[in-house]
Every structure is written in C-alpha cells, then in structure tokens.
Amino acid sequence: MGDERDSALIASLRKAVEAVPTDGELRLHLGELLLGAGRADEAVAEAAQVLQLDPASGRARELMARALAPESSPAGTAAAGTAAAGTAATEPTTEAPRSTSPADTHFDWRSAEADLDSDVEPPFISTVEGAGVAPVYDVERSHLTLADVGGMQTVKSRLEAAFLAPLRNPELRKMYGKSLRGGLLMYGPPGCGKTFIAKALAGELNAGFMSLGVADVVSNYFGDSERNIHEFFQKARRNAPVVVFIDELDTLGQRRSAGAGASHWNAVVNQLLTELDGIETDNEGLYVLGATNQPWQVDSALRRPGRFDRTVIVLPPDAPAREAIFRHHLEDHPVEGIDLARLAAQSEGLTGADIALVCETAVEAALMDSVRSGVPRYVGMPDLLAALSQARPSIAQWLEAARNVVTYGEDDGTFAELRGYLKSVKRL
Ligand SMILES: Nc1ncnc2c1ncn2[C@@H]1O[C@H](COP(=O)(O)OP(=O)(O)O)[C@@H](O)[C@H]1O
Ligand SMILES: [Mg+2]
Missing domain, CATH: 1.25.40.10 (Tetratricopeptide repeat domain)
Structure with missing residues (x-):
C-alpha cells in the first residue's frame, strides 16, 4: 500500500x-x-x-x-x-543530523521529522489519503547584514526604498503614503545571491527569517498545500517582525499553465494570495521577499498591487561582490598570500555559487597535496588560479532562456532591467 x-x-x-x-x-x-x-x-x-x-x-x-x-x-x-513521511508519523526519527549548511535555506526534512516530537505546536497529521505530515517551519536568526553583501548597489538601494527607509522614517512614510505592504520580487539566474540577500535583510532589520520553498509545498503535500501555506504565514505572524522569503515562485505559474491538476494549482495560488493580501489577518511586521529564476513564469495574479508589485533583478556579482564572495568562502580556511582583487578581476561571469565551487576546489587541492606530502600547507593563489581556469560559468542556459523570453515573449515593460542586462552582455 x-x-x-x-x-x-x-x-x-x-x-x-x-x-x-x-x-x-x-x-x-x-x-x-x-x-x-x-x-x-x-x-x-x-x-x-x-x-x-x-x-x-x-x-x-x-x-x-x-x-x-x-x-x-x-x-x-x-x-x-x-x-x-508515512512512518515518520508514528516513529519520528530521534537522532536527525541537520545536513544543510547555514546558507542553505531549503526545507530540512530530517529535522522537521525529528521536530515532530518536540515542537510546541501540535503537529498536524493529515487524515487525507496520500498526504503527508505537515512541515515544521523554522524561524531563523540571521547574523548577516547588508554590509556582508558585497557590491550589488542597485539591489541594496531597492531594498532601502522598499523596506528600510519607510521603516526608519514613519513621517516620510505618511508623507508619501508609502505603506510597507506588498513584496519585492527578486529575479535572476541561480546562485547569484537572492537567498543570501533575503537573509541579509532579515539581519539588517533585526527580524527573524522564514523561508518557504514553493516547490516543496506543492510537490510533497498534494491536498495539504493550502493548509501548509496558511500554517507558515501564521507562524510568521506570531513571530513578527520576520522576513518572509518565498522561493521558487515560478513553480506555481508553470504548473498552472501546464494544465495538469489546474484546480489544485489554482487553490494553492489563491491561498498564497489570501495570505499576502492579509485580508483575514494582519500582516504587520511581515516583510515579504519573493525569488525566482524564471520571472516570466510567475503567475500574473501574484504580481498585482499589494502582492509582489515591485521587482528587482539580481545579476551575477559585480567585481566588489565577487571579492566579497571570495573572502566569505576563504575566511575559514588556512589561506596565505591571497590577492582578492585579482581573483575578482579574473572571475567575471561567474555566479556566487560558481565562486563557492572554485574555492572548494582550491581548498581540496591543497588538502590532497598535504595528504600526499605529509606536510600541511596553506591554500594559495596557485590553487585558486588553477581552480578558476577550470571553472565554467553556470548561467549560459539561463541567459539563453532569458534571451528567448525577451526576444519572443510579450513585454509589458516588466523586464526592462533584464533587457538592459542582456544588451550589456551582448546577448540581444
Ligand atoms: N553579493 C554577495 N556578497 C557575498 N556573497 C554572495 C553575494 N552574492 C552571492 N553570494 C554567495 O553566493 C552564494 C549563492 O547565493 P544564493 O543566495 O544561494 O543564490 P540564489 O538564491 O540567487 O540562487 C551565497 O551563499 C553567498 O555565499
Ligand atoms: Mg536561493
């Protein structure tokens, strides 16, 4: 069965x-x-x-x-x-290692299963045939601030205008009638810092951080998706102020247009809209950030005023950002003689995730060398330059998809920033 x-x-x-x-x-x-x-x-x-x-x-x-x-x-x-999930309902795992790195905000299944025992809220165990155990959403405390985000001035000023300035300055908020309602949708190629920035905003606001992966919600809990979305938002409201990060927003649009189980997807979209609109409850102290790699797939209902009504493109890191990313990934390793400016100069086109891999490869090379020779040695520029020479930018596929959309798709002006970027990298 x-x-x-x-x-x-x-x-x-x-x-x-x-x-x-x-x-x-x-x-x-x-x-x-x-x-x-x-x-x-x-x-x-x-x-x-x-x-x-x-x-x-x-x-x-x-x-x-x-x-x-x-x-x-x-x-x-x-x-x-x-x-x-079926067995976890009756026999929750007791020792569940948290397998994810701090940067990884995806839903952690194992800890969720383990948490079933201890969470103060009664776990919801579905009686619906085929459905699973409700996830337990964590409120994280972020130690990052915007100062940890290298470069990316445009994104930072957008965050400033959307959240920080109105929050700091209630008078201005009144004067411009600027409410804090509505979310900011970040879009761009994978691995370029959307999640990282959302966490930095949480740290900056001294707010909690909660992340909802739309693909998780809809692929694992058919039937319970709406309820899980509601639970997620209720927990956020109880823990306000909190940055609510909704990742993979394109998932909903894709499935809806794909036609399969359209009513289910509609119900999920509607639930999300209800929560975002805060009709039944108050969303005070919820700062909503959305993210997607494929903004052209995002359901247009989600883009209406009061919802994700503002967008900002998060592009591959510029040179100061790349410098910060190298620093971030090397600082906990034994390094020596590192020229960050040179690394930044030689890594144009790489994403944050690509750079993380370069650093990991360099560290591994030094480690293997040390194992072979029996003499521990530091990670140096030669390791990093060798790793860099092997690195391939991972966003080629994304650029191609973006180019097709901008070239052949309808353009209501939403993707002006994307168009500008593609021109600047000679893809249009
Ligand atoms: N501007 C930046 N400054 C410092 N680190 C960054 C920056 N942009 C990206 N990173 C690094 O790149 C990694 C990948 O970014 P991530 O936020 O997971 O990308 P996305 O959510 O867009 O797929 C992050 O964990 C972070 O270490
Ligand atoms: Mg991400």
Whole structure:
C-alpha cells in the first residue's frame, strides 16, 4: 500500500521533472523518493543531473553520497523525503543530523521529522489519503547584514526604498503614503545571491527569517498545500517582525499553465494570495521577499498591487561582490598570500555559487597535496588560479532562456532591467 503510493508519487514526480527538467528542487525530491524505494541507481542519476545544473548544490552531493553508499537502504534515515513521511508519523526519527549548511535555506526534512516530537505546536497529521505530515517551519536568526553583501548597489538601494527607509522614517512614510505592504520580487539566474540577500535583510532589520520553498509545498503535500501555506504565514505572524522569503515562485505559474491538476494549482495560488493580501489577518511586521529564476513564469495574479508589485533583478556579482564572495568562502580556511582583487578581476561571469565551487576546489587541492606530502600547507593563489581556469560559468542556459523570453515573449515593460542586462552582455 505504502509502496504503491510511493511508486505513484515517483511516477508523477517524474512527469513533473520531464515537464521542467531544470527544476533541481523537484529532481532532488524525486531522487530522495527513489532512494527511499531502494532505487539507488536512479537516485544517483537525478543527483547527477542536479549537479550539472548547480555544481555547488550541497544537497545533490549529499544525496549522491548516500545513494552511492553500499548500505543505502530503503528504510531508515536514507529515506528523507515523503517516502518516509508515512512512518515518520508514528516513529519520528530521534537522532536527525541537520545536513544543510547555514546558507542553505531549503526545507530540512530530517529535522522537521525529528521536530515532530518536540515542537510546541501540535503537529498536524493529515487524515487525507496520500498526504503527508505537515512541515515544521523554522524561524531563523540571521547574523548577516547588508554590509556582508558585497557590491550589488542597485539591489541594496531597492531594498532601502522598499523596506528600510519607510521603516526608519514613519513621517516620510505618511508623507508619501508609502505603506510597507506588498513584496519585492527578486529575479535572476541561480546562485547569484537572492537567498543570501533575503537573509541579509532579515539581519539588517533585526527580524527573524522564514523561508518557504514553493516547490516543496506543492510537490510533497498534494491536498495539504493550502493548509501548509496558511500554517507558515501564521507562524510568521506570531513571530513578527520576520522576513518572509518565498522561493521558487515560478513553480506555481508553470504548473498552472501546464494544465495538469489546474484546480489544485489554482487553490494553492489563491491561498498564497489570501495570505499576502492579509485580508483575514494582519500582516504587520511581515516583510515579504519573493525569488525566482524564471520571472516570466510567475503567475500574473501574484504580481498585482499589494502582492509582489515591485521587482528587482539580481545579476551575477559585480567585481566588489565577487571579492566579497571570495573572502566569505576563504575566511575559514588556512589561506596565505591571497590577492582578492585579482581573483575578482579574473572571475567575471561567474555566479556566487560558481565562486563557492572554485574555492572548494582550491581548498581540496591543497588538502590532497598535504595528504600526499605529509606536510600541511596553506591554500594559495596557485590553487585558486588553477581552480578558476577550470571553472565554467553556470548561467549560459539561463541567459539563453532569458534571451528567448525577451526576444519572443510579450513585454509589458516588466523586464526592462533584464533587457538592459542582456544588451550589456551582448546577448540581444
Ligand atoms: N553579493 C554577495 N556578497 C557575498 N556573497 C554572495 C553575494 N552574492 C552571492 N553570494 C554567495 O553566493 C552564494 C549563492 O547565493 P544564493 O543566495 O544561494 O543564490 P540564489 O538564491 O540567487 O540562487 C551565497 O551563499 C553567498 O555565499
Ligand atoms: Mg536561493
């Protein structure tokens, strides 16, 4: 029975992945389910696909490592996806390692399952056939501030105008009739700092940070999606002030237009709209930031006034940003003689995620050298330059998609910034 349900879920996730092959989030869930069902080889293939899309994805590596491990078994901790949800309801995992890095804001299945025991709110256990256990949403405290975000002046001034200035200055707010309602939608290629910036805003406002991955909500809890969205917002309201970060907003638009289960997607979109509009409840102290890699897929209902009515493009990091990213990724490692300005100059076109990978590769090289020679040595410029020479910008695919949209799609002026950027990199 459970098996049947799993294979049905696997089949429908497969379809979804085929429809949107670049959706790493969906692939990871498919991979988790496959692994949970003992289909390790197929799970490896999905993890490999995700790594192609996003070479720095810690979760894909981790999934691959588990899938390749000889003892990877259908039961137990390996099954971290919905496959485990049925059993988790009765036997919550007790020791659940938090596998994600601080930068990774995606929903953490294992800790959610573990938290079922201890969370003060009664866990909602669905009685709906085929549905899972409600996720437990965490309120994080962010130690980042906008000072940690290198470069990206345009984005920072947009945040200033949308949130910081009106908050600091109630008089101005009155004068311009500027309310804090409505969210700011950040868009741009993956790995360029959208999540990072959202966390920095939370730190800057001394607010909590809560993240909702739309793909998680809709792919794992058919039927319960609306309720989970509501729970998420209720928790945010109880914990205000909080930056509410809604990631992968394109997921809803894509599925709705794909036609499959249209009424379900409509219901999910409507629930999100209800929460954003704050009709039944007060959204005071909620600062809403949205993110998407594919803004052209975002449902237009979400873009109306009071919702995500402002947009800002988050582009591959400029030189000061790249410098900050190198610093950030090297500061906890034993480094020596690093010329950050030179690294920044030689990494044009790379995303934050690409740069993270460059740093990791350099650190690994120094480590392997030390192991071979038996003499520990520092990470130096030669390691970094060698890693840089191997690095491939990961946004080629995104640029192509963006170019097609801007060239052939309808343009109501929404993508003026994108158009300008594509021109500047000679893609238009
Ligand atoms: N301007 C920046 N300053 C410092 N670090 C950055 C900056 N932009 C990106 N990064 C780094 O790049 C990584 C990837 O960014 P992320 O926010 O996950 O991208 P996105 O959400 O757009 O896919 C972050 O974890 C962060 O370390
Ligand atoms: Mg992100």
